[in-house]
Every structure is written in C-alpha cells, then in structure tokens.
Amino acid sequence: MEVTVVGGGISGVACANALASSGIPVVLRDRGRGLGGRMASRILRDTGTPFDGRPVDIGASYFTARDPLFSAQVDQWVAAGVVRPWTDAFHVATPEGIEGVRSGPMRYAAPRGLRSVVESTVRDDVDVRSGDDVAELPDDQVVALCMPLPQAHRLSDRVPDSSITWEPVIAVTCVFEERAWITLDGVFVNDDPVLTWIADDGRRRGDDAPVLVLHVNPVLSAGHLDDPAGVIPQAVAALRRILGITAYPAWVDAHRWTFAKPLAAHPEPFWLSEDGRIGVAGDLWADGPRVEAAWLSGTALGEALASRMAGA
Numbered sequence: 001m002e003v004t005v006v007g008g009g010i011s012g013v014a015c016a017n018a019l020a021s022s023g024i025p026v027v028l029r030d031r032g033r034g035l036g037g038r039m040a041s042r043i044l045r046d047t048g049t050p051f052d053g054r055p056v057d058i059g060a061s062y063f064t065a066r067d068p069l070f071s072a073q074v075d076q077w078v079a080a081g082v083v084r085p086w087t088d089a090f091h092v093a094t095p096e097g098i099e100g101v102r103s104g105p106m107r108y109a110a111p112r113g114l115r116s117v118v119e120s121t122v123r124d125d126v127d128v129r130s131g132d133d134v135a136e137l138p139d140d141q142v143v144a145l146c147m148p149l150p151q152a153h154r155l156s157d158r159v160p161d162s163s164i165t166w167e168p169v170i171a172v173t174c175v176f177e178e179r180a181w182i183t184l185d186g187v188f189v190n191d192d193p194v195l196t197w198i199a200d201d202g203r204r205r206g207d208d209a210p211v212l213v214l215h216v217n218p219v220l221s222a223g224h225l226d227d228p229a230g231v232i233p234q235a236v237a238a239l240r241r242i243l244g245i246t247a248y249p250a251w252v253d254a255h256r257w258t259f260a261k262p263l264a265a266h267p268e269p270f271w272l273s274e275d276g277r278i279g280v281a282g283d284l285w286a287d288g289p290r291v292e293a294a295w296l297s298g299t300a301l302g303e304a305l306a307s308r309m310a311g312a
C-alpha cells in the first residue's frame, strides 16, 4: 500500500525516507518549486551586484544537534560536504549596539544553502512531486501531513486543532557592495522594536559574500504580513544603527513566514489518528521548534506507520 506524505520540508523528507527504507512505496508531494520548506534558500537574481546566482538562507538560520540519532545524520551530512560546522559563538546586541559575544552549542550551516540539505537527503526511491498544491487528501491511502499544524488542519478536520500560537517572521535579505561591519557570524538582538536577529550569510555559507539576513520581530512582522516589503526601511535603519554601518545595501528583499515557529511544542514525537490512516509530524512535536525536532518527528512518524503497515 502506497503512503502519501504531504510536505517536503525536513520532516516530510525524514518521514518519506523512513517509509521507503522499510520497502513501502511513498509519494512525497509539496507545493513549492523544490523541497526544503522553511529550510529555504533563495537564489539571488537581478541584484546589480556580483552575487547573482548565489543562494541565501531566508528561513532557518542554522541548526543544532543534541539527539544521538540526529547527530549521526548530521555527521553523515558533514562527511558528504552538504553541511559544515559554522560557529559556536554569536554576538549579542541591544538597540544601541553590540554588547559582547555569547558562546553556545555548535551551529551547523550549509555551503550551498539549507535547502540543499533537504534536497540531497531524500532517497532515490521516493516519488517526489514538487509544485503540487494539495487541496484534498486521498481517502483510500495512509497520509502523513508534515507541516505546521494550522496548515494540516486546513487539509483535514480529523487533525486536531491546537491552542499553540505560531509566530510570524519577515526575513530581510541585504546585499552590500562590500563588507562594511565588524567580523561576526550572527547577532542576537535583545529588546529592539524592529529586529531580533542578524545573520552574516557570507560567513554562514563560507564564501564571505557581503550578505546579511535580518529577522524582524514577531509583532512588527505580524503587522506587515500583507506588505512584507513595507518593513524594509525600518529594518535597514535598525541594522545600520545596531551594527554602526554607514553604507546602504545595494539590494534588499523581504520574505514573509506566516508560520515561522510555534511558541511551544509537544513532547510527543507526532500525532497519529486511532485508525492509523492520518498522521502529523513537524517541529510542533518532539520538543521542537527546531530543525532537529522536525527531523526526529518525521522519522518517528515514518517508522510508526511502517511498523503498523507491516503488522496489518
């Protein structure tokens, strides 16, 4: 019996891989042009700079690995050159400027952008269908919905609703003519009315391109979901203020994430209906909301469906 996985982010790919590795035929459907979901990399075009053709990470900034199973997957990615250890230290700033540096766990990034991690992970025997906006679920199949719960709920009222709120983020990409700021990998911005985070995409990808990605705080983002570009002047002004940059970016663009991250997560690895016909995975589960949790959730759902189907 074939399984349909809807959602080609990291949780959907992990779910599809777990099913396929048990010999179950899997169709993986995603409405995007490619796989990746919120591990999204956009290719720069028509920027008027030498950086056209270069991917920029506009969704997840990086990921960490704590769980041994996920750590083993990360080791494989690193060995294959798909992922690289990026940094264990970020700067910290207030609205007035940089305050210092804070150490933490190793953050991993991808030389070709995080989307490439998802794309290179899907097994060859998974039937991938991109550009496939699913409006109705097949009623004669087992279905795994690997996506934010509000999106899964829209596809089936059998999926429980949740009181957990998802916060939006507008990600603003700034391409400069040259590097015009102190050496840093990323900046956690505290108490700022505009920005929460600044990533140096050149340092993240390892090519030192003068590209920064800014995350606009959830309240301001929520007010600009209908007009993401409208937040650009405030975001650029905040960036220049916080990093003390005098130059203006040569090219700027804004991307809206309506469901960027849930504000809490369930400890259970996934949700599965009693009859085992419909499951939900993603970063709302497995103690998310992180890339690691999404991968663990998708893997666990795929394994659970495979073992139920083997026993049926």
Ligand SMILES: Cc1cc2nc3c(=O)[nH]c(=O)nc-3n(C[C@H](O)[C@H](O)[C@H](O)COP(=O)(O)OP(=O)(O)OC[C@H]3O[C@@H](n4cnc5c(N)ncnc54)[C@H](O)[C@@H]3O)c2cc1C
Pocket (backbone or CB within 6 Å): 006, 007, 008, 009, 010, 011, 012, 029, 030, 031, 032, 035, 036, 037, 038, 039, 058, 059, 060, 061, 062, 063, 064, 132, 133, 134, 135, 146, 147, 148, 151, 155, 169, 171, 215, 257, 259, 260, 261, 281, 282, 283, 284, 288, 289, 290, 291, 292, 294
């Ligand atoms: C701005 C931002 C910053 C982040 N920063 C970090 C970070 O630093 N570290 C970290 O670990 N995590 C971070 N995250 C979270 C991380 O990106 C997610 O936890 C993870 O990528 C979720 O993967 P997923 O597969 O569960 O969902 P998604 O990646 O959202 O995948 C869901 C997929 O379902 C598809 N889909 C939805 N509905 C349909 C439909 N009807 N038909 C077909 N396809 C459909 C979508 O196209 C999408 O590809 C960040 C996220 C954002 C947005």
